Amino acid sequence: MKKLLALVLAVMMLASIAGVAAAEGAQTLTIVAWDANTTPYLTAQKEAYEAAHPGTTIEYIDVSSQDYDTKVAAMLAGGDTSDIYMVKDIPALLNWYDAGYAENLNDYIAGASYDLSGFVGMEANYCVNGEQIALPFRSDFEILFYNKDLFDAAGVEYPTNDMTWEQYKEKALALTNEAEGIYGTHYHTWLSTAVNYSVADGVNTLVDGEYSDLAYFYQLILDLEDAGACMSYPEISAAGLHYSGAFGNGNIAMMPMGYWYVATLIQHIQDGTYNVKNWGLAAMPTKEDVKAGSTFGNLTGVMINKASANKDLAWDYVAWLCGEEGAKVTAEVGNRPAWVSEGVADVMSAIDGFPTDEGSKAALLPTYVAIEIPGTALSGQISSILGEEHSAIMTREISIEEGIENMNERVGELLGK
Amino acid sequence: MSQQAARAPQARKKYKMGKLERKNTLIAYSFLAPNFIGFAVFTLIPVVLSVIMSFTEWKGGALSSMQWVGGDNYASIFNTAKVGAKMAELGFFGGLDYFFTKVDLGIALKNTVFFTIVTVPLSLICAIALALVLNKAVKGAVAFRAILFFPYVASMVAICVCWNFMLMKNGPVNQILMSIGINFNKSWTADSTMAMWAIVLVSVWRNMGYYMVIYLAALQGVPRELYEAATVDGANKWQQFWSVTLPQLRPTTFFASIMLIIGCFKIYDTVAIMTNGGPGRATKMLVIYIYQEAFTNFRYGIASAISMVLLVIVLLVTIIQFSMESKYSNN
């Protein structure tokens, strides 16, 4: 009995010592993220940071991605003190800033003499009134996925990184084989995958109120639809067809999509649920007067919550995540970090399952990436208007000209106010 | 005491009833309290806050950061400046036409009201018909009831995806139409006119099972004696329906029609999944618009203002129905 008591006491003492020790060095960083359980890069980032910083634990608060903005709006308004919030899109970030939740990072950046050069200017999209309110860690640009087997079968040459849209159209038509149910290309229902390419020239933007530059791309898609070279918009939207399954099914030769699809594609090919076997990447085609390798993209970033009690720790994490070390971790799991260098590109193309040809690797470094839609106070409303007219054009309820006229008129009215 | 109280049966002997009435009121409040306290704290107060919010500009910061802007939000959603200018230029109806064809709120109102006017009567008729049929000892009634209630319990995603499939260009519905000589060579949800009807179809189909259950329950409360009396008087089935069943179901119809109207005015899920308001703005409904303003544009004041438009319409409809109901029940 005594023995037992002594043992219990000893265990209790040990436990309390361990408890104190843990409490001294232990710090927990809370990060609000979407789909935290199944997003490989989040797990990888957490593990890598925790390994390099013993005593610090990262805890994700998981929110479903579709309702991220809604739930985060509620959390922040309710006085949530989580340290870091992931930034999904720029209009939402601007709103958080307006409502007073975003910590200004300027002093942290200056204090740590943090090197911003790796972002090649993309961080400016998170800068408002001279305040850097967030930093990006992922930058997904639009890229062309293609199914090599279908190209081989049709005897068409693989897409190159300096293709024009006309050449792309020729290939799409040549690859189409109605009898075998093969489509030359595939457009998801979003406005961005259809016509956002007009901003690749660095002059046009989606918030300038003038949309005649979209006509070329609408015409291109509708022509391809008419020729049966891609599934029609009404069909895809009615079926709720998801792009990943569409390309994964193996009867689509080309598909423009964000870089994030690389990770999904590799994973599903490896677990055997996709029919696609050999695939490659090419830079998005460009119009003749635009520099080859130009495309558009979007950022994913991190914001420090003003109400956080651990801002210094949070900054330490942000600096690590958005710098070269974090970039390599992000790249290792098939994602395209915002901070890039030759070293990071090597990591990206070295992952298991990535196409081995030179073209695909070269496509990883676009020559120019325009932002999909710049963050302004009106970006959200403009996107809504463009989206509505987009659906009307794509279902052919109105002509391209009418649609663009509507866009100009409606956005013009918004901007004129 | 008030006129209302004077109408109460207990209060006929007006002068002596003061104490008893107070006691009755207390008893009534004691019945209400358990529900009302929870209701007031968790629903009524936030709703009142959102009424206030509709007169403010708020980005979602602390509640104290709301800024009073008076009627600006309402001016903005009705686009009074532009509509006013059009009215001055094209006359009153020209301005109205502009409002209902170009302004978001006007379009959403027009769509929502159209949808409601079509869906509510259709749903009610189908629900009553089904309830009457399945209230009888039809063989397999249990199975039919369960099946027809199913659309209400099943996942909305599954339902909408399925219907989208059936309403596709080469889908079964178009094929059936083709076989009777109607050639509609387009996906319903991709057509400005038919997209609305697709949503009506799915909604009626979903509502009818739901309200069928309510009517089934209400039919249990119709005293059998009334039918017996009617039979003795020589009424046929159809006459029984009009003179016994329908009047007896009036409170339920009141409930069903109000809930249906509110439900139709608040339709969101079906539209969001099937058409997302498209093509263009052909099926943009009030709540789609509210959602857009609140959680895409973060203009909470505007979103509240639109909700108030919805609230006013529903309250007006309810008050009209309410007064009609009390007129009937007094008879």
Added chain:
Amino acid sequence: MSQAAANNPMNESHFRLPIGKILLYIVLIALSAFTLIPFVWMISASLKLDREVFAFPMKWIPETFHWENYTLIWSKVPMLTYFKNTAIIAICVTFIQTLTSSFAAYAFAKLNFRGRNVLFLCYIGTIAVPWQAYMLPQFILMRSMGLYDRLLAIMVLQAFSAFGVFLMRQFYQNIPNELCEAARIDGLSEYGIWLRIMLPLSTAAIATLVIFTFVGTWNDYMGPMIYLTREENKTIQVGLRRFIQENSSDYHLIMAASVVSLVPVSIVFLALQRYFIEGIATSGLKG
């Protein structure tokens, strides 16, 4: 009620050919078939591979049956926890809602008191305001009361809804006032009337409310999404949506999970629908 009945004493319904009945069955069966299509589609999709779900033309019967989808969902997310949480919430909400609603509805239907109509309009008015419009103030309020990320939050949100009061009030209006009057004369208190007369006469109504509340709470998504954050607190619909988000193309798993989540609500419906059999509530009632 008898003026219309007195006019026309023909009573042909006894001798009609069964054509009407046959037609009725055809319509019922057609409707049911139509209604079952999504269900069949759900089951069929839940047994397919991801890429087969939207393959065109659609195959109703999968080439090979992938039963493993049903085991996969249990391993992918903690479905059991979700089920448990949802069941706790749904049962508590249904209990509180039914009890307090029928209580309040009695006051609205059978008692006269000052402010009755205004209060009632308040109830209906709140149903009319879309939740999106008052979600944020409500959240701030609830959070300040310490109800964030607790199952209790969803319970109190759902349990006092205006819907139940409205529904029960309408059913109580069906019950003749004379019955209450008689009971009052017999010396029964209002509480006694509620317990001895109203409750027993409204079993069908209560069954309806139980079904609707249970199903509504079970299928609620937005409330739990906003209010519940920690993994151990999440509910089945949040879990389902997590599927949709995380495996946004994995419709086969989504549908498998949907089918599983349907089982409890179907059981509740089937168990309670016996209260809709004609005549149960009317016995002993002399209007």
